Amino acid sequence: MTRKVFDRELEILHRDITMLGARVETILVDTAAALQTNNREMAQRIYSEDPEINASRNQIEQMCVNLIALQQPLARDLRAITATLKMVTDVERVADQCADICEIMITYPELNQMKVPQTIVTMFEKATEMFAEAIDSFIRQDADLAATIRPKDDVVDSLFSKTIIEMSKLIQADQAFVSQATDYMFIAKYLERIADHATNVAEWTIYAVTGRHTSMKTNIVDRDLTNELEN
Template identity: 45%
Template sequence: MARNTFERELTELAQEITSMGDAIDSRLLVTIEALRTLDLEKAKLVAQSDDQIDRQEHEIEKMCLKLIALQQPIAGDLRMIAACLKILTDMERVADQCADICDIVAGGDFNGNSLTLSHVVRMMEEARSMFRRAIDVFISRDMEEAKAICEYDDVVDAMFSKIILEVCDIITQNPHNVMCEVDMIFITKYIERTADHATNIAEWVIYMENGEHPDLNPKL
């Protein structure tokens, strides 16, 4: 009976993690739309609504700590709970990146017809896809897909490098509008970090399954 209760609580934990992932994925979609259309109201909505994700994170942390304290899990069960705590941190940071991006959009003065902006939006879409895939892998435990997510981070990194070069070229040609371009650099960095967090989640899922925590996409 005790084991049945424990397994049910582990299932509830996984469901809560997934629910939080879905909420953050929705936030990523709104962030993409705010960035694409420079919609200040949508940007402000995301920038000012981080408390909900924080509360969800704290509740799930309590669930994890309660399971450790009361059930004293070992082996695979302990790995799952430990990995969930790590995944939780990465997910919350993705929500933070959304808030940071939208805070810049809400206070910035961007050119909606900018080619660089369109490239940034595309990079954001790729990072969001990585995050969505990582949450799905948490559910499916598909190891090959988890590894593929980590490898795809190279694509986002290449986009990051290209955009940074574009922005630097714009600053060189038009040094009178430096602050706007600096804001674009910050946004691009936040997007790059979002992809890194998706990679981390995929790596922690691998750890949950086989006890190894690989660094499948090391930064040089």
């Protein structure tokens, strides 16, 4: 493969991860709208898109592996491919979290019997902003913009904790809202994860541009709601 052809392959890779990021950003915006308007049909549509997102992730991963194996790229090219290989997982998992939120809406229609907590609304706004800026930083290869993402994750973490406290107090005050409050706890958990994945996308952008490793959120696992309630 000549350098010209290799550069073209890199352009295609950059285009594909950019398109996937834009699609997942739309899914995130639509998920917020579906929840706030109780649009279960929209939630079902978003949920049904998940296999396509998974397929796109697999395709991009295979492109990265092929480029590394066949071309043995060096320096910045290798960083760009490696960063794409890593960040595509975070992008795809944002779509997974949206699908999880939509599944709650589809499975538990009684959720609409309770107004969406303001903390959840704000978490959606913050997480969407973080993800959009993280993707934009990658498209523009802007390490300075990417560096602004991590501090915003602390805000989402605080909102997550606040939601857990508010919902647990609601359950204690009125057992009629146990189901809805519990569902909103899980939705808050998924939004907290989305912010973590957005942070990772930004960190991989910094690596691609500068070659500098920063602290990744490598262990994004289920938050134990029991522990949150006890703290």
